[in-house]
Amino acid sequence: MRIAKFCILVIILIFGFALQSEVTNYELWNYSSAYYRNSEYTYENEEERLELIEDIYNGCEKYNVECFSECYKDIDGINVDYTVFYKSDKTKEELLKKNRVTEHRYISLLSGNVDVEFKGFLEQKSENYKYIYDVSFIGNDDDIDKLYAFLSENHSISYPAITNGSERDVIYSVWSIIVFICILMTCMEIIYNKKEYIVRISLGESVKRIILYNIIINMIISWLLFFAIRAAVFSVLYGEFMRTQICILYGIGVGLSCLCYLSYGIYDIKKAFSNVNDTKVILRTTYVIKVAVTAITIFTLVTNLSILLKDAASLSNAKMIENLKGYSYIRLNELGHDIENNSLDEYINAIYKKIYKEFYEESAPIICEHALIDEDNNVNYLKVNENGKCFIDKYLDLTEIDDKSDVAVFVPKDKIDAIDFDEVEYIVDELGIGTTDTKIQYIYYKGNISVPYIDQRIDLENVMNPVVILQNRMDIEKYNEELFSSDYREIMFNLSEAQIDEIKKKYEIDTKGLELIQVDVNESYTYHNNFIRKLIAFCSSLCFFSIILQMVLIILIVRMEYKLHAMELAVKKILGFGLTERNKFLICFGVITNLIVMILVMIIGNFLVKISLPLCLLIGISVIFLELLVTFINLIIIEKNSVSKILKGGCL
Structure with missing residues (x-):
């Protein structure tokens, strides 16, 4: 036990x-206004901003208050740079003691990574941090109120208040x-x-x-x-x-x-x-726990093995990524924009479209993205431009493409009746081609293939038997910028530093309150591979301990059954009852409850996380057989060692 x-x-x-x-x-995104009184402020111009920062710092010195500001920069949707501008070492000590905030990389399984850096409070006067609009205070409430009165005389600043709840x-x-x-x-x-x-x-x-x-x-x-x-x-x-x-x-x-x-x-x-035995209570409780643990074990194994199989497939793309040396993703991040007469998203999309067209021949941008999923027919559509052939040539026979074809559509033979041809034409439009006078060739393939595509969250993902819509050739003269549509975070560009500088200057990236960041494809893939290996280790440990716990409970139940029904089972053995017949309830209970649990996990899991039903069935049956094996081995061992003792000692 x-x-x-x-x-x-x-x-x-x-x-x-x-x-x-x-x-x-x-x-890290919440604590500054969940544990400390926080004020927001506004300013009319750069001179007023610099004066406000100076006044906050000097006011804190005058009224014995600590303060800090913060700046977040999203690098690639997974990694975030978080800078804390602190007044003194006392501020750093408080943040470490109360909130465990220190200069380190905070690694998470679900919410990405945050790189924390500390800088002096006055360093935010730099032009790079002009989009910081709030400050948090640490100290006595009366002193903070006096500081607010001092600052509000000459600046537009809100009353310091706690505005967010904590997760304690x-x-x-x-x-x-x-x-x-x-x-x-x-x-x-x-x-x-x-x-x-x-x-x-x-x-x-x-x-x-x-x-x-x-x-x-x-x-x-x-x-x-x-x-x-x-x-x-x-x-x-x-x-x-x-x-x-x-x-x-x-x-x-x-x-x-x-x-x-x-x-x-x-x-x-x-x-x-x-002959009074308290084991009956504990045995019933253990049966209940065992059913719950069985459900947890099957669900843990199914979800974690799904993760392992899925992520292990992405690790196989290493050689292909090595051939993309020099390629990078481009991120346009908002710092606090100064854009009029247009929304930020529309402005950023317009910049991406222009970059794609104007630097197409020089940067050879690669598109291989997940365009659509038809859940009713279980059909996935991939959109690939001509430079993305390196992603699919290993899995599809590109020699079948007619040289005169503008677009080749590879369709799995078992999905022919499920294809939505209107969707195919729509995706062709998104490549900036247009379907007018466009020659589309349909090619049918058979067999199971796992094709990689670019996913900005984890670099590369794999999908089974997709419909692949391939742009066979690009005619830049016929390229339709208005039709073109893509998740621009998933386009790989081969741009030099000089070209990046040209883009920044031409589209006034810095002056518009935006930040252009290059994320090297190889470095990003290496990072994700390391993360996947850690995730595999974490999931494997959960699976291992779930199975061990399941087996330990089975052994415990077998022993308690013999403690509770020792004499009955020993007599049945002497009378010639078989092993299965003597332990009918124990065996039937295990098999039936496991089947019920497996079915419930399949039903609930399919609604919650879309688990693989065949995998769930395979794992459920494997757990049943493993449990039966452990049960029979322990029954044989206990009967071999205990029957004579039971007959001699009764309840002892």
Whole structure:
């Protein structure tokens, strides 16, 4: 039972620390106005902005208030540069102590990475940071109010107030549940083992020694697991928001679970030697836990194996990426725009369209993107320009394309009846070609192929048996800029630094409150590969511990069945009942509940995360066979060692 308890503890600690990291990354966007009084300000011109920054700094010195401002720069949709402009070392110490904000890369599984950098408060006077519009204050409320009165005399600044809620309640809730589970599992362990310890006490073993031994073992293993799992999780992730509070809360849980062992000092020897058995309660509870764990195991295996198979496929694209040396993604990020008579998105789209056309021959831009998914017919459409042939030539026979064809459409033979030809023409239009006088050639292929495409979130993704709409050749004279449409973050450009400078100057990127960033394709792919490997390791550990926990509970149930029905099972064996017949309930319960759980996981999982039903079926059946194997092995071992003892000792 102790092994089962600590297996459960391992799994919930992994989830607890992973959630702690996610909350930390979320809080980086939230803490400045969730824990500190924050003011927003406006200014008419650059001179007034510089004067305001000076007045804030000098006012803080005068009224003994600390302050900081912050600037976020989205690099590529995954990585963010976060700069904190702090007044003094006291400010840095406060942010580290209260919010765990320090100069580091904060790595998250779900919300990307944040690179934190600290700079002096007055460094935000640089032209690069002219789009900062708020400041947070640290100090006594009366002093902050005096500072506000001082600043509001000459500047347009809002009253300092806390405007966002914190995520502390999430951390407290999750770790309170973890503590409760620790105590609950300890109580179950005590109920399961108490009869054995009473017998040992009756034979002369010291009660104090038993209690002290269990307390020490529980405390040592609980804290070893806590620190080991924390080190393992934060070797992959980073962000220990509320570290001290979590340690205190966990310590309280460990302490309370240790106090539960004092119940070994309250015992009834007469009851222990009678046929009264408390195992029935714990057995029923364990059956319930086992059903829940089975559901968690199957769901964890299905979702994590789906991730592993999906991400492992993207790792196979390394050689193709190596051939794209010099290519990069272009990001146009908003700093705070000065654009009139047009929306920001429209302005950025217009710039991208012009870059694509004017630098087409020089930069050889590559498009290979997911254009459409027809969920009703399970058909995926990929849009590929002529430079993107390197993505598909390994999977499709491009020699079948007629030289006179403007567009080649590769269609899987088993999807011919499901193709929407109107959608095909619409996607052709999006390539800037137009369907008027455009020769479209349809080519049909068979077999299962996994084709890569550019996905700005993770660089490359793979899709099975897509409809590939390939622009066979580009006639720049016929290129229709109005028709052209793409997710520009997914276009690879081969631009030199001189060309980037030319683009910035020509389209007034810097003066319009925008920032143009190049993200090297090879570097980005390498980063994502490293991330995927860490994710695979994390998912594999969850799968491993889920399976171990499942097996431990099966072994525990088999042993408790023999403790509760020992005499009955021993007599049935002597009377010639077969192994399966003697343990009919145990085997049938395991198979039936696993089938029900598997079906429920397939139904619920398909609605929530669109899991693979064949994979779910395969894993469910594998879990059933593995459980049966472990059950039969343990039944054979227990019967071999215990039947004679049971017949001689009765309930002992």
